[in-house]
Amino acid sequence: MERIQVDLGARSYPIMIAEQVLRQPELFRPYVDGKRLLIVSNDVVAPLYLSTLEHSLEQAGAQVDSLVLADGEQHKTMESLNAIFTHLLEANFGRDTLLVALGGGVIGDMVGFAAACYQRGVPFLQVPTTLLSQVDSSVGGKTAINHPLAKNMIGAFHQPQAVFIDTQALSTLPSREFAAGMAEVIKYGIIWDRPFFDWLVESKDKLQSLDPQALAYAIRRCCEIKADVVAEDETERGVRALLNLGHTFGHAIEADQGYGVWLHGEAVAAGTVMASKLAYKRNQMSESELQQVIDIHADYQLPIDPPAEMTLERFLVPMQRDKKVMAGKLRFVIPIHIGQAELVADVTQQELASLIDSQG
Numbered sequence: 001m002e003r004i005q006v007d008l009g010a011r012s013y014p015i016m017i018a019e020q021v022l023r024q025p026e027l028f029r030p031y032v033d034g035k036r037l038l039i040v041s042n043d044v045v046a047p048l049y050l051s052t053l054e055h056s057l058e059q060a061g062a063q064v065d066s067l068v069l070a071d072g073e074q075h076k077t078m079e080s081l082n083a084i085f086t087h088l089l090e091a092n093f094g095r096d097t098l099l100v101a102l103g104g105g106v107i108g109d110m111v112g113f114a115a116a117c118y119q120r121g122v123p124f125l126q127v128p129t130t131l132l133s134q135v136d137s138s139v140g141g142k143t144a145i146n147h148p149l150a151k152n153m154i155g156a157f158h159q160p161q162a163v164f165i166d167t168q169a170l171s172t173l174p175s176r177e178f179a180a181g182m183a184e185v186i187k188y189g190i191i192w193d194r195p196f197f198d199w200l201v202e203s204k205d206k207l208q209s210l211d212p213q214a215l216a217y218a219i220r221r222c223c224e225i226k227a228d229v230v231a232e233d234e235t236e237r238g239v240r241a242l243l244n245l246g247h248t249f250g251h252a253i254e255a256d257q258g259y260g261v262w263l264h265g266e267a268v269a270a271g272t273v274m275a276s277k278l279a280y281k282r283n284q285m286s287e288s289e290l291q292q293v294i295d296i297h298a299d300y301q302l303p304i305d306p307p308a309e310m311t312l313e314r315f316l317v318p319m320q321r322d323k324k325v326m327a328g329k330l331r332f333v334i335p336i337h338i339g340q341a342e343l344v345a346d347v348t349q350q351e352l353a354s355l356i357d358s359q360g
């Protein structure tokens with residue numbers, strides 16, 4: 001088993017990565033023994049993994065209840081959040097409640113936010129079951145629901161007590177969802193780690209065929225990078241903004257198209273290519289590196305262009321609500337080299353027009 005620590009003083013926690021984590025009660029025992037807890041999952045993941053997790057948590061000494069929500073990004077809403085609160089209240093869960101998120105990033109973000117709010121804050125565990133949630137969303141404590149007008153707008157920073165990554169769960173993940181997760185994996189290579197990017201280029205066949213060793217290494221490396229970034233800047237005052245590469249454009253695509261039409265990772269992929277083209281047009285990235293960014297996304301079956309019908313105006317409306325906006329100015333993460341990125345605040349409307357109008 002791999003164990004990575006997220007160092008945040010009193011709120012530090014481990015990320016545990018192994019093939020059969022769900023079947024290892026002893027890993028859960030320190031967090032759940034003697035506790036009354038609620039597992040929250042969705043109607044796709046629950047039939048696959050809920051009973052295994054329930055069994056392990058009971059073996060580990062917990063009193064277990066569960067709630068199954070509707071699946072999908074379109075359900076990352078106030079209504080779903082309220083369904084969690086209603087269940088907790090109807091079953092008289094108190095401040096000693098422990099919540100457990102079993103699912104992808106949608107469930108993880110929502111359950112984390114429920115934990116941040118319920119009775120002013122209760123602890124929670126992340127049990128991520130998609131590639132995307134295992135490499136990114138389960139770590140770092142960003143929790144939220146969407147607003148119809150923009151992504152992740154209502155939320156809180158609330159760190160989990162532990163993250164349990166079962167790599168075996170990826171065996172049931174649809175290939176489109178696997179590709180979406182790869183967008184965030186590739187992101188780490190571009191913002192932080194050139195050798196990792198090169199390894200991703202070389203390891204495509206192994207990763208796409210779910211080679212256990214390759215998968216475990218990719219997940220571990222992403223979690224290490226995210227743990228380092230979050231430990232340095234928990235609430236995104238500085239370096240953490242780099243994890244938002246591709247997201248200014250990507251979140252605009254998700255909101256414009258309707259949540260769930262473009263998967264988050266697909267929108268991030270197109271957004272990352274757009275950010276790289278922006279860097280190239282500003283003479284901040286070489287043509288050869290831009291091409292490598294485009295190629296790796298295409299090789300991993302990800303979109304490299306935004307929806308053709310999205311005009312500059314359609315990007316600008318949601319982008320003006322981006323959380324990185326400061327003093328009314330948009331800020332973009334752009335790659336300088338593969339392995340290095342920066343946050344820029346001086347992108348002009350003309351540059352954006354030339355980028356977006358030249359698409360398609």
Ligand SMILES: NC(=O)c1ccc[n+]([C@@H]2O[C@H](COP(=O)([O-])OP(=O)(O)OC[C@H]3O[C@@H](n4cnc5c(N)ncnc54)[C@H](O)[C@@H]3O)[C@@H](O)[C@H]2O)c1
Nearest residue numbers: 044071104105106129130132133136137142169172173264
């Ligand atoms: N908090 C963060 O730091 C952070 C980081 C990245 C993304 N996010 C958020 O995460 C969300 C995207 O997460 P996601 O890509 O995991 O999407 P998701 O949670 O919607 O999961 C994708 C699909 O896979 C299904 N699924 C999950 N595990 C499965 C499995 N093992 N086998 C079969 N099907 C399975 C889900 O039910 C869903 O249909 C977005 O809302 C995004 O904003 C948050």
Ligand SMILES: O=C(O)C(=O)C[C@@H](O)[C@H](O)[C@H](O)COP(=O)(O)O
Nearest residue numbers: 136140142151152240243244247323
């Ligand atoms: O952890 C972070 O910080 C990230 O930015 C990771 C992103 O992949 C993730 O999609 C995050 O939810 C986006 O954050 P937001 O603040 O732009 O909503």
Ligand SMILES: [Zn+2]
Nearest residue numbers: 184247264268
């Ligand atoms: Zn993301």
